[in-house]
Amino acid sequence: MLRVYNTLTGEIENFIPINSPFVGLYLCGPTVYGYPHLGHARGPIIFDVIYRYLLHLNYKVRFVRNITDVGHLVNDADEGEDKIQKRAKIEQLEPMEIAQHYTDAYHANLDKLNVKRPSIEPRASGHIIEQIEMINQLIQKGFAYESNGSVYFDVLKYAETHDYGKLSGRILSELMAGAGEARRELEGQSEKLNANDFALWKKASDSHIMQWPSPWSNGFPGWHIECSAMSAKYLGKSFDIHGGGMDLLFPHHESEIAQSTACHNVAPAKYWIHHNMVTINGQKMAKSLNNGILLSEVFEGxxxxxxxxxxxxxxxxxxxxxxxxSTLDFSNDALKAAEKGLQRLMNSLTILNKLEPGNQSDFNISVLNENIFKALNEDFNTPIALAHLFEAVGWINKINDGNAALTKVDLSTLKSLFQLVVIDILGLLEEQSSEGQNFIDPLLQLIISLRNEAKDAKDFKKSDEIRQKLLLAGFELKDGKECTTYSIK
RNA sequence: GGUCCUGUGGCCGAGUGGUUAGGCUCAGCUCUGCAAAAGCUGCUACAGCGGUUCAAAUCCGCUCGGGACCUCCA
Structure with a gap:
């Protein structure tokens, strides 16, 4: 039985889809106004594993992950412009061109990380009509009002009949007490009935390039409405899982719940899953803090x-x-350790496929199997699943050294278990520079055999030279008992 | 200021009141021409103080430290 932590209740609950075997999964995607950094990778990777695991459990999953290419207000010097446009002015490019550029970069990076593409990847700019329609309904129902060409959601009105703050654990009266004091002045604050009201539609100034006609003004949608409109369009008014980073809890997800509930008379998502942040020196990695490390910088060092x-x-x-x-603290040492660990895990996979079965089994594969899925079922506990996998790594090495054995049946069970968990669910792949792989291997085998001739002749000077030069070329030789193997650095 | 989370051995990180998490690093040994890989062995921690309990890293309280959100953010 899969159990998931639901932010809405603060508890780990049994996962029961609204309409099994179908599962609707929505994840807040990126705002495409810059290259993705380390923090941007966590959500997609976590939800990729969740997606893969749900598929493994035989659910029919529709996974929607949006691209935000409109709407976010900036609150520094250029108030009221949206971020996409801001970059456009700097780079003298068409706004959509920039959005496309960064969307491509996002995809390229996630592909490298072996993150599966979602079922649907809607763009906010492609769903202006749906957003306007939803705003219309909210006005008709009395939950939103127009003010000077902009439309705001009436939080107080909503709070009369609903609990605004139940997701993020906020209390409206406290929000109101805090409003105005330590807060920065947002543009258009005077247009609101209440400081906590949030924009559904913003009237655009003439210089604002990204704008669309609406019943209220030429303008652009507010930040929160896009996710509500797109999730409703593709997953229905009520779907199973809504995910995102913890930093989106308030106001983004809280507001989504308010809008959607007010509009559809039903809560949008049954389970809210929030992942924690990647920190650097204990502090959140964020573009605004200027401490981000781009994914491309990681991959290129x-x-x-x-x-x-x-x-x-x-x-x-x-x-x-x-x-x-949990928060995850990034450092060079931590990555170095991960690299070694991964290598050991993946090596054992290679070894596993070459093992010969024995007459008896020294290890209990079914207990291993049970432990791994127990961990994954308990709120996707991947670190524990990995710990159990490493237990098996030890076994595999022992068998390889001839100090233990598994029967034919157990061996093949272990093989398929590793295949399923490591490759299919955790999405870890054997890494090799695929280009030229086909001719590199025979080439290296030739060099190895030449070196072995030198070794047999006790010409270690020559054999060491070969090994050293190969290392410089990126190939590491390892002299095993039986034969010499290599790995690509 | 308000709400919430968190503090685990050299580093990263799991931990359901009673059992060795795991990974990496380090030291020794085995194997080996050397190196690497692999195996074995060792290093056994839970911020501090107090409380509950037969038993607490795990529950409660206080103190100190770190962080998130309250404003765009994965």
Whole structure:
């Protein structure tokens, strides 16, 4: 039985889909106004594993992950412009061109991380009509009002009949007490009935390039409405899982719940799943804090905090080694450790496929199997699942050394278990530079045999030279008992 | 200021009141021409103080430290 932590209740609950075997899964995607950094990778990777696991459990999953390409207000110097447009002015490009550029970069990075593409990846800019329609309904129902060409959601009105703050644990009266004091002045604050009201539609100034006609003004949609409109369109008014980063809890997800509930008379999502942040030196990695490390910088090793490049799979493993609800502190040492660990795990997979069965089994595969799925079923506890996998890594090495054995049946069970968990569910792949792989192997076998001739002739000077030069070329030789193997650095 | 989370061995990180999490690093040994890999062994921690309990890293209280949100954010 799969159990998931639901932010809405603060408890781990049994996962029971609204309409089994169908599962609707919505994840807040990126705002495409910059290159993705380390923190941006966590959500997609965590939810990729969740997606894969749900598929493994034979659910029919529709996974929607949006692209936000409109609407976010900036609150620094250029008030009222949206972020996409701001970049457009700097770079003298068409706004959509920029959105496309960063969307492509996002995809390229996630592909490297072996993150499956979602079933549907809607863009906010492609759903203006749906958003306007939803705003219309909210006005008709009395939950929203127009003010000077903009439309705001009436939080107080909503709070009369609903609990605004139940997701994020906020109390409206406290929000109101705090409003106005330590808060920064948002543009259009005077247009609101109440400081906590949030924008559904913003009137655009003439200089604002990204704008669309609406019944109220030429403008653009507020931030929260896009997710509500798109999730309702593709998953229905009520769906199973809504996910995102913990930093989106308030106001984004809280407001989504308010809008959707007010509009559809039903809560949008049954389970809310929030992953925690990636920190650096204990502090959240964020574009605004200027402490972000881009994914491309990790993959290329081009960052002052990084000793070297780390592969996408290393990063994926690093992220899965922590539970998704804990903060994860990033450092070069931590990545280095992840790299070694991953290597050991993947090596054991290769070894496993070459093992010969024995007459008896020294290890209990079914207990292993049970432990791994117990961990995954308990709120997707990937670190514990990995710990159990490493138990088996020890077994595999022992068998390989001839110090233990597994029967034919157990061996093949173990093989399929590793295949299923490591490759299919955790999405960890054997890494090799695929290009030229086909001719590299025979080439290296030739070099190895030449080196072995030198070794047999006790010409160690020559054999060491060959090994050293190959290492410089990126190939590491390992002299085993039976034969010499190599790995690509 | 308000709400909430958190503090685990050299590092990263799991932990349901009673059992060795796991990974990495380090030291020793086995194997080996050397190196690497692999195996074995060792290093056994829970911020501090107090309480509950036969038993607490785990529950409660206080103190100190770190963080998130309250504003765009994965």
């Amino acid at each position: 081009k960052h002052e905090l990084l000793e070297k490049a780390y592969s996408p799979m290393t990063l994926r493993f690093f992220i899965l080694q922590a539970h998704y609800r």
